[in-house]
Amino acid sequence: MSGSDTWRIRLAEKRDVGELVDIEAAQFPEPWTKSMLLDEITNLESRRYTVAQEAGVVVGFLGLMFVLKDELHINTIATRAGYEGRGVATALLDEAWAEVSARGVARATLEVAVSNTRALELYYRYGFAPVGVRKNYYEKTREDALILWADVAPRSSNGRSDSPPVGPAERSTDVP
Numbered sequence: 001m002s003g004s005d006t007w008r009i010r011l012a013e014k015r016d017v018g019e020l021v022d023i024e025a026a027q028f029p030e031p032w033t034k035s036m037l038l039d040e041i042t043n044l045e046s047r048r049y050t051v052a053q054e055a056g057v058v059v060g061f062l063g064l065m066f067v068l069k070d071e072l073h074i075n076t077i078a079t080r081a082g083y084e085g086r087g088v089a090t091a092l093l094d095e096a097w098a099e100v101s102a103r104g105v106a107r108a109t110l111e112v113a114v115s116n117t118r119a120l121e122l123y124y125r126y127g128f129a130p131v132g133v134r135k136n137y138y139e140k141t142r143e144d145a146l147i148l149w150a151d152v153a154p155r156s157s158n159g160r161s162d163s164p165p166v167g168p169a170e171r172s173t174d175v176p
């Protein structure tokens with residue numbers, strides 16, 4: 001898929017929900033329903049959902065939940081099947097980290113299936129580290145989840161200089 005990676009990142013809107021449902025269905029064993037996703041997207045009090053859009057197609061999304069003034073939970077992140085490995089998730093996280101650290105968020109947490117090595121590799125690049133396990137966290141698979149925590153800092157200033165570049169210059173970030 002390389003060579004056409006020209007996406008922009010923007011806040012998710014109600015009209016995106018159909019595409020988010022499609023991405024969820026393809027990427028998660030226990031996908032969220034349309035109404036769950038709509039509740040998340042429209043909860044502007046405590047959530048921040050962004051999408052990466054390329055040529056009119058939503059190719060990935062990220063959902064954050066603000067827990068305390070300086071703390072957030074990553075509720076979900078997924079890249080559209082067939083668009084993985086091009087830096088979509090990295091771009092979504094980079095944009096989010098820059099935004100939330102400017103707002104004073106200092107720490108982030110999430111749960112991830114112990115077998116989800118692709119997601120773990122991504123999270124480790126952002127300084128996430130395991131602090132515990134939730135046994136049988138996932139209803140369908142009964143798989144355990146790792147609980148990860150990280151200090152939040154914009155990508156350029158948190159020592160992750162060995163990370164791959166975000167992508168070509170034509171990628172743009174367009175979030176109010």
Ligand SMILES: CC(C)(COP(=O)(O)OP(=O)(O)OC[C@H]1O[C@@H](n2cnc3c(N)ncnc32)[C@H](O)[C@@H]1OP(=O)(O)O)[C@@H](O)C(=O)NCCC(=O)NCCS
Pocket residue numbers: 002027028060076077078079080083084085086087088089090091111112113116118119121122164165166167168
């Ligand atoms: C985990 C997930 C979100 C990662 O998304 P992604 O868009 O493929 O992630 P990225 O492309 O940003 O980074 C992944 C890889 O691409 C590489 N990459 C980054 N930028 C790149 C670019 N411009 N071109 C090519 N590869 C790139 C990264 O180095 C990374 O390599 P790795 O294999 O060593 O980890 C995706 O696999 C997914 O949707 N999984 C299913 C849902 C899921 O499990 N979500 C997490 C729940 S906790």
